[in-house]
Amino acid sequence: AQTVTQSQPEMSVQEAETVTLSCTYDTSESNYYLFWYKQPPSRQMILVIRQEAYKQQNATENRFSVNFQKAAKSFSLKISDSQLGDTAMYFCAFMKDGGGSNYKLTFGKGTLLTVNP
């Protein structure tokens, strides 16, 4: 079974600064996907960024980028130029690419990020 660990329950950052959220995972699979989801106070789960394990290049989406270290099973999220609207719970998630029926996500416990003005 896969496990996802987010070791930082809470973090805070000043507006406009950069912050990095950590995530490690444990799997014996070689093909899989990794995700970061954001959950603001509205509770809506919003996909921030995804990474395919077979790709060596780190994914980026505007101010969000990841540092994917496959050998170390690490998948950290960097938020640049933090904005007040980035305040949310952030979840790291894993999905194995077994094809067929294997779609389900395994989530970490989350990191509560607060962006301070």
Add this chain to the structure above:
Amino acid sequence: DARVTQTPRHKVTEMGQEVTMRCQPILGHNTVFWYRQTMMQGLELLAYFRNRAPLDDSGMPKDRFSAEMPDATLATLKIQPSEPRDSAVYFCASGLSPRDREHFGPGTRLTVT
């Protein structure tokens, strides 16, 4: 922009009552998931369906929970009888393929007193 819809958004009920939560997946998505979110356990997968067939419901307490897809546009999650420990936010999500992302609904916040 297509979205997953869930009803009701909030539900307060007394212990022992039946609760039914509904989900309308995005049209064309053939995979539907039910997740439960609590402070203690975080996000847990309860069940998921592909092409309306249940593929995995190992995360769901079988004695009181049941999940069905009467048709491709409706998924239901029932709890009977409900208990205070069932209080949580229940999310439905739908998807199309591993290369797609799961699209989450807004969730149903259930409170059982």
